[in-house]
Each structure stands twice: as structure tokens, then as C-alpha cells.
Amino acid sequence: MIELASVLHLYPETWKNANTYYLDLAGGLVIDPGAEKPEDLTDPIAYIWVTHAHYDHLRSVDSWLGEKTKLACAEADIWMLDDVEANASKMFAHARTFPHPDIALKGGEELRLDEKLVIEVWATPGHTEGGLCFLLKELEGKNWQPRALFSGDTFFSNNIGRSDLLGGDSEQMRQTMVWLKKRLEALPPELPILPGHGSLSTVGDTLQANPFLRKNGLLP
Secondary structure: OOOHHHHEEEEOOEOOEOOEEEEOOOOOEEEOOOOOOOOOOOOOOOEEEOOOOOHHHHOOHHHHOOOOOEEEEEHHHHHHHHOOOOOOOOOOOOOOOOOOOOEEEOOOOEEEEEOOEEEEEEEOOOOOOOOEEEEEEEEEOOEEEEEEEEEEOOEOOOOEOOOOOOOOOHHHHHHHHHHHHHHHHOOOOOOEEEEOOOOOEEHHHHHHHOOOOOOOOOOO
8 A cells, every 4th residue: 555645745836836746656647747846856757647727737847747758638628738828827927838748638537557556537627627636546455445636726625716717617617516525425534635726635624624515515
């Protein structure tokens, strides 16, 4: 069984980048490459998974990319990579475009990292049309067990992502929250949730604190 604390490295958000997560497993996995790759991290990166195509989650993707790195992004967000308004880079006063992915995701995929690790892809539109969450699972005996959920800007410990930017949709977000509530309730309450912004939480704490996900909260 992997010890998440021993393989997970968090590079916290700043005003110009979201939380960036590096997992020292399966050849190196990065979730949302907003922060620069540290100089002391010299090993090549096998995978980069992007929860959605906003500037603060992609700002430093070039520093992490190598010749053999596989970049994955939602198919529905690919158009945003070339649109400085949609990817919000113009809003940050750093108007730019971003590389297109090697893997276009739709949601529902299970991407194998190695024999005992997979990423389950959840389609969670609302913040952007192609917003994603990633559930890291490990094979334990004959069963796949959840180890961590990367929630991007879909939801945080006590809030959800805004839906008023280009590509966002408040009704899609509402539907996503209804679906997510059921998915979270089926997960272990101690499972770590690693969001795009703010502090880390757990499934149990989020279901209690988040008004959009808790019982008798803002949504049915």
C-alpha cells in the first residue's frame, strides 16, 4: 500500500498559480502544473494530468514537460488552450497559449499508471465545460481501493468553483454537485481530497463543511 505522504509533494498556490501536485510514483505524475518544476527535481516526468484549461493550472507546464511526458487534458477544454480569454491568461496579464494534450479525456476513463495504480477520470463540468476530477486508485488484493481525489476547481473543502467565466455553466455545475454528492458518499470518509485552491481536506470533512455537498445543504 502506498503511503501518500511519502510520495506526494504539494507546491502551494500563489496569486499566479493553483496548487500543483507531484507524485513520485509511476515515473512521476504531476496534477495541474501551475508552479515551476523545482531545480532539484531532475528526473523526467512521465505524466501530466490537467483538471481544466485555466492559466493558473497550466502556467508552468513547459517546465515539467519532457520528450516522453504524456500530457492529458479534457477534450472539451482543448479549444481553451488557444484562446487567451477562455484560458484566463489575459486576465492574469500574461496572455498566452498552451500545448495540446497527447491524451484527450472525456470522463469515465481509467488510465493505468502501472500494474497497481490507475487514475479514474470523472467528468465534472461547470467551472469549465471539460472540468475533471481524478481519483487515484491502488490494487489491493483483487480490489481497487481509492487513495486520493484531486478535485481541481470543481469543489473545495467548503465551496465550489465559479461558473461565470467563459466556458462555465451554473446549471452544469449544479448537476455536477448532485452527482458528486452521491459519489463522495460512497467513498471512505478519511480519503484525502486535494483541491486546486485552498487546503487539503477529506471526504468526510467536505461532506460536513461544504454547503453544496452536505446533507440538507444548498442543493437537494
